[in-house]
Amino acid sequence: MNGEKFRTLVVVPAFNEEESVAGVVEELRAYEPRWDVLVIDDGSSDRTAEMARRAGAKVVSLVRNLGIGGAVQTGFLYALKKGYGCAVQCDGDGQHPPEGVALLVKTLKQGGVDVVVGSRFLNGGRSGFLSTPSRRLGISLLALFLGKLCGQVVTDPTSGLRAYNTESLLFLSRNYPRDYPEPEALLLIHRHGLTFREVAVTMRERRGGTSSLGGWTPLVYMSKVLLSLAVETLRPLRSRRWM
C-alpha cells in the first residue's frame, strides 16, 4: 500500500462549534485511526479549540475570523507543509459522516481526478438530510449554471465535503475564494486544468451551531455566488505552479 504517499488529513473548519466539534473529531478518529484530524478554529470566542484538542485533533487557531474560505485554505497550507497526499474538508457541525469521508478518500486514491466532492443529490439522492426547499431550489439553479460553465454535470455545488490531492492543494492554497467559496472553487479548479468528480454521500442534519449562511437569505447568497462565478470566467488564468 502506498500509505505514505497518501497520508490523509481531515480538515475541519469550525467557528464557535464547541457543542459539536468534539463529537465530529472523535467520530472521525474512531472510524479511521490513520486519519489525522486538523480543526481550524476560525477565531472562535467559545471553547472550540479546547474541545477539539481534548478530542484528539490537531488544532490551528486563527487569531481573527477569516470566514470559511480563509479557514479551509489554512488547512490546505497545513496539509502541504506537512506533506499529506490527501486533504479532506469536512464540516464541524456533524453534517458529514465519516463513511462519506472514507468514500471520498477512496475515490481520490483511485486517481484520475484531483478533487472529489460529496454530493447529497447524486443518483437522485433522496436519503438523508437535504436542506430546506428554498435552499434546494437555489442549489439546483446554481448547479445548472456551474455545470454549464464547467461542461460537466454538477449536482451539489455548495457541498463542503471535499477531498483534494496535492496538485489541487498546491493551486487552491494560493487561490481560494474567501466568502461562500464552494461553487467558485469548483469553477477555479475546472478553469485551471484540474478535474473534479462528485460521489453520492448521505448527509445528516447539523448537530449544533448555525449555518454559515445564517442571516443571508438564499436569494442574496445566490446573487452573490452567481456574480462571483460570472466574474471568475472573466479573470485571467493564474499560474498553477509555485512562483
Place this chain on the structure above:
Amino acid sequence: MTRVQIIALLGSLFFLGFIVESIRKRRLREEYSLLWLLFGAIFLLFSLWRGGLETLAGWVGILYAPAALFLILIMVLFVLLFHFSIVLSRLREDVTALVQEVGLLKAEGEKDLKEPAPRARDGNPGEG
C-alpha cells in the same frame, strides 16, 4: 489677481505642501501619494488659470461653469474612493495570509512547548 484667486492659490499651495511634507515624513507612502499630488496640481492649475473653469465648461458643454467645478470634484472623489477600495482589498489579502501564517506558526510553537527541544540557545550567546 482677485481675492478669491489668492485664497485658492494659497489653499492649493498649502494642500500640496502638506502632501509633500507627509511623504517626506513617511506618514504617506509614495505609492498612494501620486493621486493626491495629481489632484493638488489640478487645484493649483485652476487657481492660477483664471478663465480655466469657463474654458473647460465650454469644451464639455456645461453652461453653468461652477457646475464643472462640482463635476471635477466629484470625479476626483470617485477616483480616490475607488483607489481606496483597491488598497483595502489588497490589505485584506495580506491580513488573511498573515492570520493563516500566524495560526500555523502558533500551532507549531505550542507543540514545541509540550515537547521541549534541547536548549540549543544556551551554548550560542552570539545569537540575536
